[in-house]
Amino acid sequence: MSTFARACVRTLILGFLAPAALMAQESADTVYVNGNVYTVDPVFSTASAFAIKDGSFIYVGDEAGVREHVGPQTFVVDLDGKTVIPGLHDAHIHIRFGERELYPRIPDIRAEIGEWASVERMQQVVQQALTTGAGMRPGPEPRWVVLRGWMSDVWEPPVWQKELIDAVAPDNPVYIIRYTHGSAANSKALELAGIDRNTPDPEGGHIKKDENGEPTGEFVERAPPELLELIPPLPPMTDYELSRNLVEGTQLALAAGLTTLHGASSGTSYDDVMRELKLYEVGLLRIRINQMVSVDAAKRMGGPLNYEDKLFVQSVKTLLDGALGSRGAHFLEEYSDYPDFYGEPRASEDVTTQTAIELLEIGFNMRIHTIGDAANRIALNAFEAALRQTGKNGRDVRFALEHAQVITPEDLPRLAELGVVASMQPLHATDDMHFAEARLGAERLKGAYAWSTLLDNDIVVATGTDYSVSPYNPFYTLHAAVTRQDRENNPPGGWRPEEAMTREEALYAATMAGAYTMHAEDVLGSIEVGKLADFVVIPVDYMTIPAEDIWKITPDVTVIGGDVVYRRPVEAD
Numbered sequence: 001m002s003t004f005a006r007a008c009v010r011t012l013i014l015g016f017l018a019p020a021a022l023m024a025q026e027s028a029d030t031v032y033v034n035g036n037v038y039t040v041d042p043v044f045s046t047a048s049a050f051a052i053k054d055g056s057f058i059y060v061g062d063e064a065g066v067r068e069h070v071g072p073q074t075f076v077v078d079l080d081g082k083t084v085i086p087g088l089h090d091a092h093i094h095i096r097f098g099e100r101e102l103y104p105r106i107p108d109i110r111a112e113i114g115e116w117a118s119v120e121r122m123q124q125v126v127q128q129a130l131t132t133g134a135g136m137r138p139g140p141e142p143r144w145v146v147l148r149g150w151m152s153d154v155w156e157p158p159v160w161q162k163e164l165i166d167a168v169a170p171d172n173p174v175y176i177i178r179y180t181h182g183s184a185a186n187s188k189a190l191e192l193a194g195i196d197r198n199t200p201d202p203e204g205g206h207i208k209k210d211e212n213g214e215p216t217g218e219f220v221e222r223a224p225p226e227l228l229e230l231i232p233p234l235p236p237m238t239d240y241e242l243s244r245n246l247v248e249g250t251q252l253a254l255a256a257g258l259t260t261l262h263g264a265s266s267g268t269s270y271d272d273v274m275r276e277l278k279l280y281e282v283g284l285l286r287i288r289i290n291q292m293v294s295v296d297a298a299k300r301m302g303g304p305l306n307y308e309d310k311l312f313v314q315s316v317k318t319l320l321d322g323a324l325g326s327r328g329a330h331f332l333e334e335y336s337d338y339p340d341f342y343g344e345p346r347a348s349e350d351v352t353t354q355t356a357i358e359l360l361e362i363g364f365n366m367r368i369h370t371i372g373d374a375a376n377r378i379a380l381n382a383f384e385a386a387l388r389q390t391g392k393n394g395r396d397v398r399f400a401l402e403h404a405q406v407i408t409p410e411d412l413p414r415l416a417e418l419g420v421v422a423s424m425q426p427l428h429a430t431d432d433m434h435f436a437e438a439r440l441g442a443e444r445l446k447g448a449y450a451w452s453t454l455l456d457n458d459i460v461v462a463t464g465t466d467y468s469v470s471p472y473n474p475f476y477t478l479h480a481a482v483t484r485q486d487r488e489n490n491p492p493g494g495w496r497p498e499e500a501m502t503r504e505e506a507l508y509a510a511t512m513a514g515a516y517t518m519h520a521e522d523v524l525g526s527i528e529v530g531k532l533a534d535f536v537v538i539p540v541d542y543m544t545i546p547a548e549d550i551w552k553i554t555p556d557v558t559v560i561g562g563d564v565v566y567r568r569p570v571e572a573d
Contacts, residue, residue, distance in 0.1 A: 027071025028053045030562060033063050035079035036541060039527040040086050040511050044504055050084075052533040055561035060527055083541050085507060086526050087259025087534030087560065088474040089514025091423045092402055092464030095263045095289070097252045098245025100468050105234055107135040108149040109176070113471045116154045122176070123168045130169060137232040142188065144231050145169065148177040150184065152218075153325050153435040160184045160208075162217030175223075175231060180469045182326035184218045185227060193227035204346060206328075221328045221344075242272075243279060250287045254566040256473050257536040257555040260288040260514060260524065262423075262464060264367070264402060266317040270297040273305070273313055280310050286565045288534075290518040292317035295355060298364045309532060312518055315367045316359055317402070319346045321375035324405060324432055324439055329372035332408070336441040342374070349378045356386035360397065367400040367423065373408045373447065376401055380414050387418065394419030400462075400517060403428070406440065406448045415459045421517045422454050422461045426480035426506075427470035433495040445496075451481065452499045462513035463506070474510055478542075479551035481506035489548050503543055533562040 028051035037047040039060060051059040051069035059069050070076065099105060100113070109117040109125045117125075129135035129145045137144040152160045165174045165186035173189035190196070197213045205222030207215050237245075253261060268291060279285040290312040293301075297316075304314040321343055322328020327335055330343040347355075356366050366383075370376045383399045386392075400421040405428065407415075415422060429449040437445050447453075454461050463481060465472050476487065481501045484494035494500060501509065515525030523532050537557040542550065558566040 026053065026058060026069060028058060028066075028069040028074050030075045030077060031066050031070055032077045032079055032084070033066060034081060035084050035537075036081060037084040037527060038086075038507065038543065040508055041526050041528050044508075047527070050527060052562040055533055055563070057527060057529050057531055057533050060529055079537065082556065083538050084527070084535050085538065085542060086511040087524070087536060087558070088257050088510050089260045089262065089462070089525070090253070090258055090464040090467070090472065090474060090477075091262045091462035091514045091517055092264045092425060093261050093467045093472060094265050095246065095250070095261055096468055097249025097472070098247075099237075099249070101252060102248055103241070103245060105237075106146060106148050106177070109147055110149040110179075113468055116151045116179075117149060119155055119164055122150055123164065126165060126174060127168050130172060136172075137234075139232040142172045144189075145172055145174045146177075146231060147174075149179050150176050151179050151325065158435065160216055160218040162186045162190065162215075165217075173230070175227070178326055180326065180466075181323035181328045182218065182220050183223045185223075186217060189227060189230075190215055190217060193224065193230055195224055195227060199224060199226075204344070206341075206344070220326050221322045239275065243275060243284075246276070247279060247284050250285065251566070253472060254287055254558050254560075255555070255568075256475075257538070257558055258287065258472070258474055259534040259536070259558065259560050260290060260518075262514065262518065263289055263291040264317055264464070264466070265292065266294060266319055266369070268293045268297060268317070270300045273297060273301070273311075276311055277305075277307055280307055285310070286560055286563075288312070288524075288560065290315070290520075292367055295359070298359060298362065303363045309520070309523055312520065314364060314519065315400070316355075316364050317367050317369070318352070318355065319369040320352065320378055321346060321370060321372050324371055325435065327439065329406070330375040330378075331372040331406070331444075332374045332377070333444070335439055336444075337438045343372055345375060345378060349381050352378060352382035353385045356382050356399075357389055360386055360390045360392055365397050365399050367402050369402045371403045371405045373406045373411070373444075376404060376407050377411055380411055380418065380420065383418050383420060384414070398517060398519065403466075404454075405432075406444065407450070408447060412447075412453065412457050412459070415454070416457055420459075421513070422459050423464060423517065424449075424451065424454075424461055425464055425466045425470065426451070426477050426484075426501075427465055429484060429495065430480045430486045431470065433491075449496070450499050451501050451505075455501070455505060460513050460516055461501075461505075461509050462517045463509040464514075473551070475553040476551045478503075478506050478510060478553075479547070481509065482550060483547050485548070487551050503547075507542065532560075534560050 030052045033049045039045050047060050049063045049066040109122045135145050135147050174186040177183045202222050202224045206220035208218040292315045321330035330345050335341050368379045370379045400423045402423045404422040484500045512525035515521045536555050538553050556568050
């Protein structure tokens with residue numbers, strides 16, 4: 001009788017509550033009892049019971065206190081000792097669940113997100129495309145094959161060579177989008193595009209070359225336009241397809257325990273925002289979204305949007321560099337494994353400063369993609385100049401560095417001084433640990449993925465996944481933050497374990513810090529009276545379960561605004 005699947009019962013099930021209910025000053029819609037509740041309030045207190053009315057917490061405490069909120073129409077839920085945590089935020093996610101998981105348009109060479117494909121698997125997927133047509137674009141022969149998801153850093157040797165694709169597709173042009181910030185092509189594609197040793201780098205990109213000066217087929221950041229123009233485009237997605245993908249796809253996030261998504265696409269348009277707004281208005285979207293938008297979208301809106309604490313639009317996403325793995329991140333010193341190359345900034349400091357000023361004047365802040373130490377410095381300089389010129393307080397504005405992977409020691413105090421949030425992705429550390437030292441060298445690595453150091457400097461660290469670079473499962477994130485290991489418990493003891501978070505710090509970063517980043521700490525992020533009732537019920541104790549098992553946690557129930565939006569199906573005996 002006490003299993004959660006049968007727990008939503010009327011108050012008569014807990015008869016000991018009935019006498020107090022008669023004296024209730026404010027009857028709740030729902031009361032939860034017999035739980036292990038981590039509130040993530042300012043003192044990180046625990047509770048065993050809480051009450052909800054009109055979508056908000058009206059009581060958090062124990063069974064004795066919750067009795068006053070039980071009335072004739074109150075439902076009482078027996079948690080049966082299960083653990084409750086606040087609703088989880090993904091502070092940096094590309095909301096493409098439907099397109100990637102449910103209705104993919106471009107085949108992925110990875111079996112699943114976060115599982116890096118071998119050379120052999122890549123070749124198999126290319127061969128499959130040639131056989132079945134999956135990934136082949138319409139048009140004249142030879143037809144183009146377009147795939148995504150390669151990452152050479154885990155190969156042996158860890159380099160892309162066009163010959164790897166030539167071996168299985170000598171006659172068709174093949175173009176494969178890197179898992180992030182890059183792409184690659186085979187010899188046939190280079191031939192058709194006329195790309196050779198004399199082809200200059202495209203604006204905002206780099207053509208990698210071998211020791212003889214010949215193109216390897218790999219492109220850092222932007223590929224040459226003369227190649228991209230040859231690829232037959234996919235038909236544009238219809239409004240129905242975009243809406244379907246968002247609605248159906250976000251159900252996957254709810255099942256994972258996510259209640260708020262910080263959409264981190266720099267290309268989110270005004271029309272995209274209006275589409276999301278309509279879906280909320282007709283009740284098709286349940287998850288909360290803090291949507292970052294393009295500069296043009298923000299200017300067209302003219303000011304921030306908050307629709308019923310469901311859809312927040314207050315930030316512009318821009319990019320200052322690329323990724324560490326692709327060598328697109330911008331550094332003050334050259335790459336340790338690629339001499340005389342520093343990566344290139346995507347925008348100048350002056351342009352970034354002026355953009356920040358213009359956005360502040362209409363009530364928007366900026367969240368800037370910054371990975372290399374040079375890019376982080378440019379962003380900090382721009383933030384400082386914009387705050388000084390506008391007279392704004394940084395802690396009120398809450399600019400954010402998205403990724404903030406490598407920051408020089410002298411720049412660390414500036415984040416706290418300027419009120420800048422470090423929006424970071426613990427899974428990036430457990431992915432990048434295989435090649436980070438080769439890229440950076442041992443000394444520079446000390447300032448990379450330095451979560452504990454950032455927290456010691458009073459910097460707000462909010463965590464996310466950067467899906468679809470990494471899996472969107474928030475418990476994978478919590479596990480990586482606490483252990484600094486992959487899900488096979490490697491390396492033993494964790495990678496640079498001195499920079500690990502405590503369990504409390506990791507949970508705060510996935511809840512309250514996310515709410516703070518979006519100026520919603522008064523209504524989201526913790527289980528406290530007056531806040532919206534977003535929470536997750538899990539079958540094990542997050543604080544005591546072996547650390548190596550945190551990633552295995554699977555939510556039983558996800559609740560948003562007091563409404564159950566996901567319940568794990570009951571397994572048949």
